Amino acid sequence: MENRIEKKIELKAPLSRVWRALTDYREFGEWFRVKLDGPFVPGQVSSGHITWPGYEHLKWEAVVQEMEPEQYFAYTWHPYAVDPSVDYSTETPTLVEFRLEKTADGTLLTVTESGFEDVPSERRDEAFRKNEGGWAQQMKNIESYVAQNP
Amino acid sequence: MFAALGDKTRLALVRRLSDGQMHSIAQLTEGSRLTRQAITKHLRVLEGVGMVRSCRSGRESRFALNLQPIESVRSYLDLVSEQWDQALARLKDFVER
Secondary structure (H helix, E strand, O other): OOOEEEEEEEEOOOHHHHHHHHHOHHHHHHHHOEEEOOOOOOOOEEEEEEOOOOOOOOEEEEEEEEEEOOOEEEEEEOOOOOOOOOOHHHOOOEEEEEEEEEOOOOEEEEEEEEOHHHOOHHHHHHHHHHHOOOHHHHHHHHHHHHHHOO | OHHHHOOHHHHHHHHHHOOOOOEEHHHHHOOOOOOHHHHHHHHHHHHHOOOEEEEEEOOEEEEEEOOHHHHHHHHHHHHHHHHHHHHHHHHHHHHHO
16 A cells, blocks of 8 residues: 555646636636635745635645746645644644646646645544545545536 | 554564464464564564454464455555656646647
């Protein structure tokens, strides 16, 4: 079992278009489903709140680590930080890295999330319980609703 | 927990314990080049992360595997992985419009 998640996706769009979608805070918010308070700045906290229907009360926060134009964008955060009564700042965050590569058809985006070894067991157990129908299923429901009602 | 699993000896112990039975240290040391002491040390590490539980049977300790921590980690990773799949599908739609 890996302690990191890696995703690769081919996008039929130029590098600069993908870079903008990732690093412009308004564009990021549109597809990530979060409303951010301001631009991403390396070394600074980026905050906002989730815009998923039903989850709008949830705060979203990340610390931008690095931005290398059109190549690499990284931030640390607490994935699945959905309990408003928990202070996640005492937990070790995971690292999310976006790497962009130009391809013949557009852009290859690689997303890596690592650092799960430090996620506390209560967080993992919560996810285990929630997995049975909760959040993940809700997201599926919403996703298909949106796909059917563009 | 990943640190606990990232060791050849401990992985081998987990494999042996995966038959669901309780095993004594003697049984677990059988066929291994390691000493009782070394095997015990590894078992304690696994016990420390909740993957192994022990109980005393007479004068000896017996050990069994506890899958719940592994399953909860796997669930957690699956959940985060699924969220990324969905977010990246939305990104794709967004940039390819």
